[in-house]
Amino acid sequence: MQPYNSFGLAARARWGCEITDLASLQQLLSQPQWRELPRLVIGGGSNLLLSCDFAGLALINRLKGIEVTETAEAWHLQVAAGEDWPALVAWSLQQGMPGLENLALIPGCAGAAPVQNIGAYGVELAQVCEHVDAFDLTEGRLVRLPAEACHFGYRESRFKGEWQHTHIITGIGLRLRKEWQPQCKYGPLAELSQPSAQDIYARVCQLRQAKLPDPARLGNAGSFFKNPTVPRAQADALKADYPAMPLYPADPGMAKLAAGWLIEQAGLKGYRQGQAAVHREQALVLVNLGGASAQELLSLARHVRQTVQARFGLWLDHEVRIMGEAGEWKEALACGD
Template identity: 55%
Template sequence: MQFTSASLAPYNTFGLTQTAEQLVLLTEREQLPHLWQAAQGMPLLVMGEGSNVLFTAPFTGLVLVNRLKGITVTEAEDAWVLKVEGGENWHQLVCWSLAQGMPGLENLALIPGTVGASPIQNIGAYGVELAQFCQQVESFDWHSGETHVWSAADCAFGYRDSVFKRGARHHLILSVTLRLPKVWQPVLGYGPLAELGEQATALQVCDRVCATRQAKLPDPAVLGNAGSFFKNPTVVTAQAEALKLAWPTLPVFATTPGRSKLAAGWLIDKAGLKGARVGGAGVHTEQALVLVNHGGATSDDVLRLAALVRERVEQLFGVRLEPEVRMMNGEGETHLDEALACLS
């Protein structure tokens, strides 16, 4: 099988002009055996829509762009079960399921990316996570060439985390099976959703989520970005309470016993970083959780800006932010400190 080199600019929403030594669009499962044999020994990076990735260097192996399509619905007595191919667009899936009268995913509307990327991050928003609906994940093991089926428990979902970010990074997600219960209750505990009231419909929740996200988050087609750059940090409750005394408007959310979650965007904002710039990269002026490409930004610009944000927040609040965006160097996944160490 012949591979071709390509620019990665069309395949990452940050709009960074890195390159891939080899790039292939996966449109049929029948391609996999030939791809697997031909690409042995190459570094592999599986991409969806590139909405949560920062390329820190040219990729020296094979970039495989997942474009597998298809949705199959099985109706059980108490739920709808949707098997969705990994290349389907996530937001389009949310809209489609609502149009079919199958609510549940509305809080996750307008999250960018593909269905195949959703379990990697365990995507979540407005009090809802993918893990609540995921029944199983089907993947292709790039080491063995075999297909594997993971139960929800096997996926080891955590906050913006899963086994696919850790021990199973060499797996290409082929499909995700979602279980949407027929008994539906709105989840309205976060922000503007509470204003809707308990009689809200799923479509009303979806519309409010979309309006809220569009008001705060820049369109990557207009201003390059990868969505929320940092995770909302989790700290011991005693530290959260002490910070709340010093900063009464700090949003604090209870998580597990003895732990509380803080709003990273609020911390960045209060550190005076909205609008801060390093080269062509900047902190968004409306939503401080988002780092943007104002035009001509390099990956070095973004990395230095991320380091500045992390340092300022830690100095002011004693809280260390962790990136949510996945960082890729020339051979695979890396992390912020390692990427910074490689800067010239």
């Protein structure tokens, strides 16, 4: 599976299959010998850390296709799960359909977007998602799930919880409003004056390319940790001790902190263990310098968590999905805490 994960980790699956059409997926999963195996669905592999060989069936999602319908209020995009997300964002703007520009250059495929409820620069997928199409293994059929049924949260959805083993995403439905409003209150985008969608897109691309390493050159999975959300009183106490600490809006009574800033202030920017390192430009990203093992990356991630906790009293949660022999390993970084 080395070509199928952006960390470039050497790992193998017991079985593997590329899925190019829905009929093939249905036929495969109608057979008990395949349906009952542990499954790992991979699109771009940009949010995975393969900790070991996988004992089940790896499904490589290559479903393609984009369809557009239009109403007086919005454009409605039906996007197959295997479509490249950065290419989709660029294409939608080229077609004169703004609304995704803040989500530019987030690596991965469209089918991964609802799993994590991807987001950047003040916009989340949940704001434009109408529905998610999936193959329901319990019913043996394709289903259309309205966005509200997916329980989207900060880098969360039911596809990471109760639906993880029962639903395979095959497509997503997006609604882009024609009455477009720029979303540029977050971070460096606030510097833009009356920007167009193209202006925001260009600025987001510039920011991401300046800070985030290209996985084709330096193995990584993007942001490794989530930005922690804490009670406002705790955030205010930290802000009093660290006046330069960034704070962002969150739910009532809560505040969101910048995990990258916390890691950098803990003195870990550029820190390495073996061939695994905290990126020199963006502390939120862990990188494979070449030939790193999964255990080196996991050890580094644990060290980052422990160091930040010792400095700020906060445990960082990982955003990257860590896969074990039979599925996702949710407690992978708890060891040694």
